[in-house]
Amino acid sequence: MQQLALRWKRVGVKIGFVPTMGYLHDGHLSLVREARKRLGKKGMIVVSIYVNPTQFAPTEDLSKYPRDLKRDLQMCRAEGVDVVFTPDDAEMYPRWGEAADKPARGDARPTGYSTYVIEEKLGRVMEGAARPVHFRGVTTVVAKLFNLVQPDVAVFGQKDFQQAAVVKRMAGDLNFPVKIVVAPTRREPDGLAMSSRNKYLAGDLRRQARVLWRAMQAAQAAVKQSNSVPAAKLKANLKKLIESEPAARLDYVEFFEPETLAPVAQVTRGAQMALAVFVGKTRLIDNIRL
Numbered sequence: 535m536q537q538l539a540l541r542w543k544r545v546g547v548k549i550g551f552v553p554t555m556g557y558l559h560d561g562h563l564s565l566v567r568e569a570r571k572r573l574g575k576k577g578m579i580v581v582s583i584y585v586n587p588t589q590f591a592p593t594e595d596l597s598k599y600p601r602d603l604k605r606d607l608q609m610c611r612a613e614g615v616d617v618v619f620t621p622d623d624a625e626m627y628p629r630w631g632e633a634a635d636k637p638a639r640g641d642a643r644p645t646g647y648s649t650y651v652i653e654e655k656l657g658r659v660m661e662g663a664a665r666p667v668h669f670r671g672v673t674t675v676v677a678k679l680f681n682l683v684q685p686d687v688a689v690f691g692q693k694d695f696q697q698a699a700v701v702k703r704m705a706g707d708l709n710f711p712v713k714i715v716v717a718p719t720r721r722e723p724d725g726l727a728m729s730s731r732n733k734y735l736a737g738d739l740r741r742q743a744r745v746l747w748r749a750m751q752a753a754q755a756a757v758k759q760s761n762s763v764p765a766a767k768l769k770a771n772l773k774k775l776i777e778s779e780p781a782a783r784l785d786y787v788e789f790f791e792p793e794t795l796a797p798v799a800q801v802t803r804g805a806q807m808a809l810a811v812f813v814g815k816t817r818l819i820d821n822i823r824l
C-alpha cells in the first residue's frame with residue numbers, strides 16, 4: 535500500500551482516504567463521495583477495512599464485530615473506490631500474540647509491537663472515559679494508516695464526533711500533511727444513525743434504539759423553548775426519557791463546547807450534545823449540534 539501511494543505521489547496524484555472497520559453502509563459511502571468531491575476524477579480514493587483490535591477492550595465486541603468483505607468490496611466498486619486496503623493483524627501489529635503470555639486479542643498489548651500514539655486531552659472524556667483503551671487504539675491505527683496510505687485528504691464521520699476531534703488534534707499535533715474533513719451523519723428514515731452495530735438490534739430493539747434520536751430532539755426542543763437550560767436538569771430528564779424504553783440504559787449524555795469538548799453548565803444554542811446508550815447489549819452513540 536505504501537509503495538503504491540508513494541508511486542502515486544511521485545506523479546502528482548492526490549490521494550483521498552476513508553478509514554473504516556467494514557460492514558459498510560451508506561454512512562461510509564457518503565464519506566467516499568465526499569472524498570471524491572474534494573479530489574475530482576483524477577484523485578485516487580482509498581478505503582481501508584480493518585477491525586482494529588487495539589481499540590477494543592477485552593470485554594468488548596471485537597470477535598463478533600460484523601464482517602462481510604465480499605459485500606463491502608461490491609459496494610466500494612459501485613462507488614468508484616480505486617483501492618480497498620484490507621490489512622490483517624500480522625501486517626499491522628507484527629508478531630501479534632507470538633509469546634507464551636499471549637494477550638487476549640483486544641488487550642491492546644500485542645507482542646512484537648510496542649509503539650502507541652496517545653492524544654492526551656480530547657480523548658479523556660466521554661468515549662475515552664467509558665472505553666479507556668479506545669482512543670489510544672484509534673490514534674495509533676490512524677497514524678499507521680496515514681503513513682501507509684499517505685492521504686492528502688482523509689474523511690471521517692460526524693457520527694463519531696469525539697473521534698473526529700481526537701484525530702484532527704493528533705494530525706495537527708504530529709504534523710501529518712493531511713487535511714481532515716468531517717462529513718455529516720447519515721441517518722435511517724426514523725432518525726437512527728447508520729452504524730454497522732445496528733445489525734445487532736434484533737426485533738423490538740431496533741424500535742427502542744430510536745430513543746437516541748428522540749432524546750436529541752427533546753434536547754433541541756428544550757433549548758429552543760428556554761434558550762438556556764441547566765445541563766444537570768436536562769441530563770436527568772433525558773435519562774428518564776431514554777430509560778422509559780425497557781431495554782435502554784443511558785451510559786452518558788454530555789453537553790459541551792464543540793471545539794474544546796469542555797462541558798457546559800448551561801446548555802444554549804450551539805452546544806454539542808453527545809450520548810451513549812446501551813440498547814440490550816448493543817452500545818450506540820450519537821451526537822448533535824443543538
Ligand code: AMP
Pocket residue numbers: 553554555556560561562564565689690691692693694717718719720721727728729730
Ligand atoms: P466505522 O467503520 O464505524 O469505524 O466508521 C468508519 C468511518 O465512518 C468513521 O469516520 C465514522 O465516523 C464514519 N461513519 C460511521 N457511521 C456513519 C454515519 N452514519 N454517517 C456518517 N459517517 C459515519
